[in-house]
Amino acid sequence: MEPVVHLRGAVTLLGRFPALAGIDLDVTAGEIVLLRGPNGAGKTTLLRLCAGLLPVTRGQAQVLGQDLTDRRLARSLRRRVGYLGHAAGLYDDLTVADNVRFWGRAAGAPPSDVDAALVACGLSGRLSQQHVASLSAGQRRRASLACVVARRPELWLLDEPHAGLDHDGRDLVDDLVLRAVTEGATVVMSSHELDRAESLAHRTLHIAGGTTDRAAEGVASTEVSALVP
Amino acid sequence: MFHDAALVAGKDLRVELRSKVTLQQVAPFAVLMLILFGVALDPDRGVLRRASSGLFWVAVLFCALLAIQRAFTIESADGGRDALRLSGLDPAGIFLGKAAAIAVQLIGLEIVLAAGVIVMYGTEVTGWPLLAATCAAATVGLAAAGTLYGVLAAGLRVRETLLPILLLPVLSPVLIGATKAFEAALGGAPADGWPWCGLLVIFALLYVAAGTLAFGPLLEES
Numbered sequence: 001m002e003p004v005v006h007l008r009g010a011v012t013l014l015g016r017f018p019a020l021a022g023i024d025l026d027v028t029a030g031e032i033v034l035l036r037g038p039n040g041a042g043k044t045t046l047l048r049l050c051a052g053l054l055p056v057t058r059g060q061a062q063v064l065g066q067d068l069t070d071r072r073l074a075r076s077l078r079r080r081v082g083y084l085g086h087a088a089g090l091y092d093d094l095t096v097a098d099n100v101r102f103w104g105r106a107a108g109a110p111p112s113d114v115d116a117a118l119v120a121c122g123l124s125g126r127l128s129q130q131h132v133a134s135l136s137a138g139q140r141r142r143a144s145l146a147c148v149v150a151r152r153p154e155l156w157l158l159d160e161p162h163a164g165l166d167h168d169g170r171d172l173v174d175d176l177v178l179r180a181v182t183e184g185a186t187v188v189m190s191s192h193e194l195d196r197a198e199s200l201a202h203r204t205l206h207i208a209g210g211t212t213d214r215a216a217e218g219v220a221s222t223e224v225s226a227l228v229p
Numbered sequence: 230m231f232h233d234a235a236l237v238a239g240k241d242l243r244v245e246l247r248s249k250v251t252l253q254q255v256a257p258f259a260v261l262m263l264i265l266f267g268v269a270l271d272p273d274r275g276v277l278r279r280a281s282s283g284l285f286w287v288a289v290l291f292c293a294l295l296a297i298q299r300a301f302t303i304e305s306a307d308g309g310r311d312a313l314r315l316s317g318l319d320p321a322g323i324f325l326g327k328a329a330a331i332a333v334q335l336i337g338l339e340i341v342l343a344a345g346v347i348v349m350y351g352t353e354v355t356g357w358p359l360l361a362a363t364c365a366a367a368t369v370g371l372a373a374a375g376t377l378y379g380v381l382a383a384g385l386r387v388r389e390t391l392l393p394i395l396l397l398p399v400l401s402p403v404l405i406g407a408t409k410a411f412e413a414a415l416g417g418a419p420a421d422g423w424p425w426c427g428l429l430v431i432f433a434l435l436y437v438a439a440g441t442l443a444f445g446p447l448l449e450e451s
Contacts, residue, residue, distance in 0.1 A: 051315060071449065079317025087308025093248040102240050106316040
C-alpha cells in the first residue's frame with residue numbers, strides 16, 4: 001500500500017538555513033506517528049512541509065500521493081490535510097461558529113459536519129456564538145481544533161495539540177485523534193506531553209538538528225527502524 | 230472560483246460588520262478630510278467647487294489605502310495567512326472575494342463622500358450616469374490593484390508604510406481618469422467624461438485579470 005507520507009532525504013531551506021537537512025519518513029494509512037525532539041529540532045517545519053506550506057529544496061516528498069516538489073500539486077493537496085499549528089488561524093471579530101463554518105465550507109464540508117465539529121470539540125450552544133476575541137486560550141485552541149475536525153481531513157498534522165488545554169481538553173484531543181484514525185484518517189503530531197502522546201501514538205520518530213535521529217529511534221520505538229532505510 | 234470568491238467576500242464583509250472599522254473609523258476619516266480640505270482651501274466656494282473632483286478622489290484613495298490595509302491585517306493576525314493557504318480555496322477566488330469586499334466598502338464610502346462634496350462644497354451634478362459609471366469602474370480598479378499589492382506587502386514587516394509607496398503611483402491613472410470624468414459629470418459636459426471612464430474600465434479589467442493570475446503565487450511567495 002502506498003504510504004500517506006513518504007519522505008526520502010527531504011531538505012527544506014528557510015532562507016539559507018537548512019531547517020530540515022534530510023528527513024526520511026514513511027507513514028502508512030491509519031497510523032498515529034509522534035514526532036519527538038528538542039525545541040528547534042524541526043518538528044514544526046516537518047509538519048508544515050507535509051501540509052505543503054514549505055518548499056522541498058532537495059530529496060523526495062510525497063503526501064497523499066502528491067509530489068510536494070511540484071508546488072502546484074502541493075496546493076491541491078491542502079484541501080485533504082488538516083493542520084493545527086501554534087497560531088489559531090481564527091478571525092477575532094467572528095463568532096466561533098462563523099469561523100468553523102468558514103473553514104469548513106472552504107474545504108467543501110456540509111453544514112452538518114460543521115455542527116458536528118462544534119459539538120465534538122465542546123463548543124456547541126452559547127459558546128459557539130461567542131466572538132473569538134473573548135475566548136480563553138484553551139477555548140481558542142478548541143475552536144482551532146474544530147476547524148480541523150469540520151474539514152474531515154485524510155491527514156491530520158497536529159503541532160502540539162495538547163498545548164494550552166486543561167485536562168478535559170487534552171482528553172478531548174486524544175478522543176478526536178482516535179476517532180479520526182478509526183474513520184480512516186492518518187495522524188502525524190508533535191507534543192511535549194510525552195506520556196500522553198506516546199500512549200496515543202503507534203510509533204515515535206525522533207528528530208534532532210533537522211534530521212532523523214536514528215540512534216534515538218532504536219531506543220524509543222521498535223517499529224521505526226524497519227521503516228527508515 | 231466564484232463560490233470561493235463569494236465565501237471570502239462574505240467572510241470579509243461579516244468581519245467588517247462586526248468590527249465596524251469602516252463605519253466608525255474610515256468613514257469619519259473621509260468626512261474629516263473633506264472638512265480639512267474645505268478649511269485649507271478657504272471657504273471660498275468657487276475654489277472648492279472647481280477642485281471638488283480631485284479632492285473627492287484623493288479622499289477615496291486614502292480611504293482605499295485604509296480599507297486595503299485592513300483587509301490584509303485580518304489575514305496576517307494569528308496565522309490567518311497560513312490558514313488561508315491551507316484552506317484549499319482557489320487563489321483566484323480569494324483575490325476576487327477580497328477585492329469584492331473592498332469594493333463594497335469603497336462604494337459605501339464614496340456615497341458618503343459624494344454627499345459631503347455636494348452639501349459642503351456646493352457642487353452641482355450634471356451627469357448622474359457618468360458619475361455612477363465612473364465610481365463603479367474606478368472602484369473596481371482601486372479594489373483589484375489594491376488587493377494585488379496588498380498581498381504583495383502583507384508578508385513583510387514594513388507593510389504599513391510600504392503599501393502606500395507601492396500602491397499610490399500605480400493608482401495615479403485612476404486618480405487622473407476619475408477626476409477628469411468627475412469634472413465632466415460635476416458641472417461640465419458629460420460627453421467629455423466618457424473617454425476617461427473608458428480608460429478606467431480598461432485599468433479595472435487589466436488589474437482584475439492580473440490579480441486573478443498573480444494572486445496565488447504572491448500569496449505563496451511573499
